[in-house]
Amino acid sequence: LVVALCFQLAVAARIEVFGVQGDLMLLVAVMAGLAAGPDRGASVAFAAGIAFDLMLQSPFGLSALTYVIVAYVVGSLQDTVLRAARWIPVATAVIGSAIGVILYGVFGTIVGQDLLHPSLLRIVLVVAVLNALVAPLVLRAVRWATDTAGSVRARAIMR
16 A cells, blocks of 8 residues: 555656546455455545545545445455456456545545546546556555455456
């Protein structure tokens, strides 16, 4: 998580597409849910969200709440719906990232931030595409970090 946070702050923050930066920490949360399951993935997502919230100027806990929900849902779907295929991690990164950005906007609006605006669609699309590009690499790193590389779940995700 420390390496991902440093990479988010040092590299990903400097890469802008249409004025939007990627959210590597959200991708780590999505891939943790995919690789480690709903419970362990949510734990990793919470830690990633808290670490990122310490660096942001948004309400504390907003990223953590969003990441936990997304990781838990992805982990639950992986257990029941998602099957082994090479494109599953990329598709999961796209859908999970899109849902995460939308939830962040909704929760932010609930706590008093004005985050639901017309440019949210552009932000959703850019974050989803950027996260899809690095999803296989992040999945491998998360599998290694959570020690799930040799598990049945890992073999089902990446054959």
